Amino acid sequence: MAFNFELKHTDKNCGARLGKMITAHGVIDTPVFMPVGTRAVVKIMAPDELKKIGAQMVLSNTYHLYLRPGHELIKEAGGLHKFMNWDGPILTDSGGFQVFSLGKTFKVADEGVHFKSIIDGSAHFLTPEMAIEIQNDLGADIIMVLDECSPYPAERKQIEEAVERTLQWAKRCKKIHYVKEQALFGIVQGGIYKDLRKHSVQSTVEIDFPGYGIGGFSVGEPHDIMFEILKNTISCLPEDKPRYLMGVGNPTSILEAIGLGIDMFDCVLPTRIARNGTIFTSTGKLNIKNSTYAKDFDPLDSNCNCYACQNFSRAYLRHLFKVGEILALRLLTWHNLYFLFNLIDESRKAIANDSFLDFKKSFIKRYTAEDFE
Numbered sequence: 001m002a003f004n005f006e007l008k009h010t011d012k013n014c015g016a017r018l019g020k021m022i023t024a025h026g027v028i029d030t031p032v033f034m035p036v037g038t039r040a041v042v043k044i045m046a047p048d049e050l051k052k053i054g055a056q057m058v059l060s061n062t063y064h065l066y067l068r069p070g071h072e073l074i075k076e077a078g079g080l081h082k083f084m085n086w087d088g089p090i091l092t093d094s095g096g097f098q099v100f101s102l103g104k105t106f107k108v109a110d111e112g113v114h115f116k117s118i119i120d121g122s123a124h125f126l127t128p129e130m131a132i133e134i135q136n137d138l139g140a141d142i143i144m145v146l147d148e149c150s151p152y153p154a155e156r157k158q159i160e161e162a163v164e165r166t167l168q169w170a171k172r173c174k175k176i177h178y179v180k181e182q183a184l185f186g187i188v189q190g191g192i193y194k195d196l197r198k199h200s201v202q203s204t205v206e207i208d209f210p211g212y213g214i215g216g217f218s219v220g221e222p223h224d225i226m227f228e229i230l231k232n233t234i235s236c237l238p239e240d241k242p243r244y245l246m247g248v249g250n251p252t253s254i255l256e257a258i259g260l261g262i263d264m265f266d267c268v269l270p271t272r273i274a275r276n277g278t279i280f281t282s283t284g285k286l287n288i289k290n291s292t293y294a295k296d297f298d299p300l301d302s303n304c305n306c307y308a309c310q311n312f313s314r315a316y317l318r319h320l321f322k323v324g325e326i327l328a329l330r331l332l333t334w335h336n337l338y339f340l341f342n343l344i345d346e347s348r349k350a351i352a353n354d355s356f357l358d359f360k361k362s363f364i365k366r367y368t369a370e371d372f373e
Contacts, residue, residue, distance in 0.1 A: 003141070003183035003210050005242045009352060015234065015261035016356040018348055021242060023089045023141035024181045025081060026056070030242065030263040031347060033254065033340050034059040034091060035271065039068070040084040043271050044330045045337070047086045053306065053334060054341035057088060057141075059266045062134055063095030067117050067124075071137040079139030091266070092140040094131045094173075094187075096147045097215070097247070108148060110165060128169040129176045136179050144213055145173040147187040152220040159191040163200045170207055185244065187213040192225055194232050201236040211242040214262075218247045227256055234261045251280055251343055252367060255360045258347055270336035275329050277321055280339040284367050286314075288332065293318045306338035307331070 004022040011017070019030040035042045035050065038061040042050060050058065060080060065071060077083040080090055099106050099115050106115040112127035128146040135143035146169045148162040166189045177184045186209035190197035204212065214233060217226050230245070237243055242263045248254060249267020257265070270280065277289045281301040286293075288300075299309040300317065308317065308331040320328035343363070350359035 002180055005211065005240070007240060010261075011351045011356045012354045013357050014259045016258050016347070016351045017261055017263060018351050019242065019263055021089075023183070025087060025089045025141050028056045028089055029348060031254075031258050031344050032056050032264055033249070033344050034264065034266040035337055036061070036266055036268045037084065037086075038268070039064050040074075040080060042337075043275065044326075044333050045271075047084065049334065050086075050337070051088070053338040054345065055088070055337070057091060058086060059091045059093065060084075060138070060140065061095065061098060062092050062131065062138065062144075063098035063126075065092075065138060066095065066134050067119055071134045075137040075139070079137075081139060089142070090140040091142040092135050092138050092144070093246075094135070094144040094146040095126060096131070096144075096187075097149045099126060100149045100151075108165070110168065112146075128172040132173050132176050132184070136177075136182070140182065142183045142185060142211065143177075144185050145170045145187055145209075147189060147213075147215055149216050149219070150189065150191055152191065154191060156191075156193060156196075159189075159193060159196055162191075163189050163196050167200070167203050167207075170204060170209075174207055174209070183210045185209055185211040185213050187215045187246075188233060188237075189216045190229075190233070191216055192221055192229050194229060197229060197233045198236050201233060205236075205238060209241070211244060211264075212237055213244040213246050215246045217245065218253075218267075223253065227260070230257065230262075231260050249340070251340065252364050254340070254344070255347065255363060258344075258351075259356060259360055270340055271333050274332040274336040277332065279332060280336050282363075282366055284369060288314065288318045288321050288328075290318075300335055301339070304335065304339060304342070306335050308335040 006020045008018040021028040034057045037058045074083050099113050114125050131146040147166040150159050150162045170186050186204040188200045190200040244264035245257050245262045249269035277287055279286045279300050282303045293314040296314040301309055350356040
């Protein structure tokens with residue numbers, strides 16, 4: 001089945017949207033948060049558990065799967081869905097962000113990117129065409145063009161070059177893409193420069209993709225600047241195509257972005273901080289390692305219906321974490337993902353009732369313990 005996106009409703013008081021994405025492996029209600037399964041697994045979670053807590057779609061990492069176990073092996077196994085036993089939709093990124101996060105170990109050129117493996121130091125060369133070929137073999141439902149993600153801060157000239165290179169790479173990616181069951185998304189860059197973002201959007205939309213990723217955010221820039229530039233960027237994107245804000249997973253940032261009109265999110269944040277003992281709750285973040293919770297027999301969040309909150313106390317979970325029991329990491333990860341899935345589910349309900357702004361304000365006021373305007 002070919003990819004399709006249907007915009008169902010926009011909140012009459014803001015840009016928040018409800019939509020449906022149809023893929024070969026299922027229908028996705030948007031807004032949606034995708035947990036990150038970097039190496040074909042969302043750390044510590046089994047596929048059936050992800051479904052149980054509300055996951056609609058997962059993201060896997062092209063760069064890491066290319067290095068190990070190799071895209072050829074995954075293709076031989078029947079594709080990524082069969083390999084990881086996940087029958088729902090999958091999105092794979094192009095690997096560009098991972099390459100560009102390697103610091104001085106990569107070298108970018110118009111032809112592609114030279115980099116060294118984080119596993120054994122071996123030399124590799126990733127081209128736009130190769131990024132598409134790898135993702136074709138992986139068999140994801142949504143795949144991404146290769147882009148150049150610039151750091152923050154960066155000189156304007158560097159950002160300009162990254163935008164132009166990303167546009168040329170996008171054209172090359174589309175030219176080689178042929179798998180009808182896969183939707184190839186373009187990616188918008190431009191750093192914190194409104195004019196460069198506008199140019200990137202307009203030129204990428206001219207290439208014509210079924211959806212658009214917005215990259216280069218959440219890389220160190222101040223949040224107020226991020227949302228100012230994001231709002232300006234979204235205003236230039238077509239309304240009838242899904243908008244994917246890449247790499248954002250903080251609850252308040254997700255709500256802010258939904259209010260501006262973002263449809264898709266992914267981030268390692270909820271699972272990573274859970275493994276370090278930090279929990280999302282309706283009244284803010286909580287660190288289970290804190291001695292305050294040694295004799296606290298309340299659940300992680302009294303407003304949460306996840307398995308961890310319904311069955312275990314903060315004291316017990318702290319005990320498990322302190323003695324190094326794997327169950328602690330599993331339960332804390334379970335909770336954080338459930339929390340985000342539930343937050344977005346409640347957001348969808350509020351959008352349907354044209355009350356998203358009130359919902360956002362109420363949540364952020366509780367979460368940050370201060371008034372939000």
